Amino acid sequence: MRAHPAGPRHGEILAPAGAPPPPADAEALHALTEGVWPIGARRSDGGGLTPRSVSIAGVDVRDLAAEFGTPLFVLDEADFRSRAAAFRAAYDDTQVPGDVFYAGKAFLSATVARWVEQEGLNLDVCTGGELLTAVRAGFPAERIAFHGNNKSVAEIELALRHGVGRYVLDSFEEIARLAAAAERAGVVADVLVRVTVGVEAHTHEFIATAHEDQKFGLSLAGGAAEEAVRRIVKLPSLRLVGLHSHIGSQIFDTAGFEVSAHRLVALAARVRDEHGLEVDELDLGGGMGIAYLEDEDPMSPRDMAELLRGIVVRECAAYGLAVPRIAVEPGRAIVGPSMVTVYEVGTVKPVDLGSGHTRHYVSVDGGMSDNIRTALYDAEYTVRLVSRFSAADPVLSRVVGSHCESGDIVVRDCWLPGDLAPGDLLAVAATGAYCRAMSSNYNAVPRPAVVAVRDGSTQVVLRRETPEDLLALDAGLTP
Numbered sequence: 001m002r003a004h005p006a007g008p009r010h011g012e013i014l015a016p017a018g019a020p021p022p023p024a025d026a027e028a029l030h031a032l033t034e035g036v037w038p039i040g041a042r043r044s045d046g047g048g049l050t051p052r053s054v055s056i057a058g059v060d061v062r063d064l065a066a067e068f069g070t071p072l073f074v075l076d077e078a079d080f081r082s083r084a085a086a087f088r089a090a091y092d093d094t095q096v097p098g099d100v101f102y103a104g105k106a107f108l109s110a111t112v113a114r115w116v117e118q119e120g121l122n123l124d125v126c127t128g129g130e131l132l133t134a135v136r137a138g139f140p141a142e143r144i145a146f147h148g149n150n151k152s153v154a155e156i157e158l159a160l161r162h163g164v165g166r167y168v169l170d171s172f173e174e175i176a177r178l179a180a181a182a183e184r185a186g187v188v189a190d191v192l193v194r195v196t197v198g199v200e201a202h203t204h205e206f207i208a209t210a211h212e213d214q215k216f217g218l219s220l221a222g223g224a225a226e227e228a229v230r231r232i233v234k235l236p237s238l239r240l241v242g243l244h245s246h247i248g249s250q251i252f253d254t255a256g257f258e259v260s261a262h263r264l265v266a267l268a269a270r271v272r273d274e275h276g277l278e279v280d281e282l283d284l285g286g287g288m289g290i291a292y293l294e295d296e297d298p299m300s301p302r303d304m305a306e307l308l309r310g311i312v313v314r315e316c317a318a319y320g321l322a323v324p325r326i327a328v329e330p331g332r333a334i335v336g337p338s339m340v341t342v343y344e345v346g347t348v349k350p351v352d353l354g355s356g357h358t359r360h361y362v363s364v365d366g367g368m369s370d371n372i373r374t375a376l377y378d379a380e381y382t383v384r385l386v387s388r389f390s391a392a393d394p395v396l397s398r399v400v401g402s403h404c405e406s407g408d409i410v411v412r413d414c415w416l417p418g419d420l421a422p423g424d425l426l427a428v429a430a431t432g433a434y435c436r437a438m439s440s441n442y443n444a445v446p447r448p449a450v451v452a453v454r455d456g457s458t459q460v461v462l463r464r465e466t467p468e469d470l471l472a473l474d475a476g477l478t479p
């Protein structure tokens with residue numbers, strides 16, 4: 001769906017090699033494509049009287065910027081809830097029931113934890129901090145799964161105190177650590193073994209290997225996963241409830257899940273043969289992809305669920321196993337598209353690229369401290385002018401931040417109106433996952449607020465940090 005360069009009006013504009021083609025026309029340059037933008041995002045038609053600004057869930061971005069400042073994360077509550085509900089519905093199957101765990105590491109706050117609870121999802125946490133956020137928000141601990149590759153004794157004890165529902169164990173040390181802590185607490189902890197199944201999936205490709213060269217999980221090929229099961233079944237304070245694997249992120253098809261389910265079910269069969277124990281659950285992890293760009297077309301939760309169920313049912317039949325409950329752990333696919341980041345333009349610097357091409361470096365008032373994904377993963381994003389509509393010709397642009405790093409890039413290659421000026425507002429789409437959650441205070445920059453919008457009203461989800469918040473940590477300044 002990416003716009004093609006053949007439009008009559010801008011047909012004379014050429015893109016330099018490697019750049020995306022320019023938009024077909026001014027409408028395409030301002031389009032808010034469904035799936036990339038939250039469901040509540042609208043551009044007013046204006047009738048020639050207004051600047052045709054963008055609103056989200058009925059709140060104009062100019063009003064949001066004026067009230068809460070920029071950069072600002074704007075979270076469309078209805079979008080978040082509808083994605084969560086779609087996952088919940090997709091796994092409500094009478095034949096093969098399933099559970100959905102929202103991966104809190106993508107973005108978690110008390111408000112979001114409550115939405116997750118209300119939509120009937122369970123929750124993944126991977127640190128004591130995420131766990132505390134959830135329990136303080138009143139999230140039922142028995143619906144929480146505790147992940148992570150290096151859970152400390154203190155984190156395990158915190159989780160046991162709150163009655164966390166399950167632990168996804170990642171090493172032999174953790175097995176011993178949890179068993180000892182559960183014994184001290186006089187409880188039996190439900191556990192899954194995180195298995196490295198030899199599948200690595202990213203976007204459109206996956207690689208199936210025999211070996212695993214990464215920090216997560218217990219290796220299937222090396223026999224560590226089976227050894228983990230052997231140790232767990234001998235420990236009276238642990239109860240093995242399932243097997244888990246997580247194969248990657250931003251995945252667009254089910255081929256990787258198919259290999260992973262195949263290998264997990266084969267392991268479940270060996271566990272049954274060796275221990276006379278059939279596991280209750282098969283957790284296939286998260287990683288379902290979203291559309292950052294207009295031409296990306298992720299699978300619907302329902303289609304994905306049907307495919308996963310089909311794979312698990314078929315594999316279990318082959319081994320004569322009862323079909324376990326299926327679990328999935330989407331993070332990005334729920335919160336990613338629900339949020340946008342609104343920035344204010346500060347400077348626009350035209351740079352001559354030679355051969356008649358110009359690039360505008362558009363500096364905004366945030367950057368790698370609120371969105372590290374472009375620098376870290378070469379992530380691509382869609383950006384729009386949202387405070388007005390412009391009929392100016394599009395110019396190849398790069399949206400950059402305000403940090404002291406030339407790699408401080410928010411959107412590497414995009415087309416923006418040639419008349420952008422200081423004070424204009426830009427919005428970057430699909431910044432809900434791993435942006436605010438990975439934000440930093442680099443260059444002593446306070447982190448932005450997250451504001452939820454719904455039916456024309458706003459709710460602060462996370463307040464903006466102030467310079468005083470940062471200075472308060474400096475022991476050389478506090479009396």
Ligand SMILES: *Cc1c(COP(=O)(O)O)cnc(C)c1O
Pocket residue numbers: 103105106124147246248249250285286287288329330331332333433
């Ligand atoms: C990161 C992670 C997820 C969520 O991944 P998304 O790409 O956000 O869906 C789920 N499960 C585990 C174990 C993870 O580490």
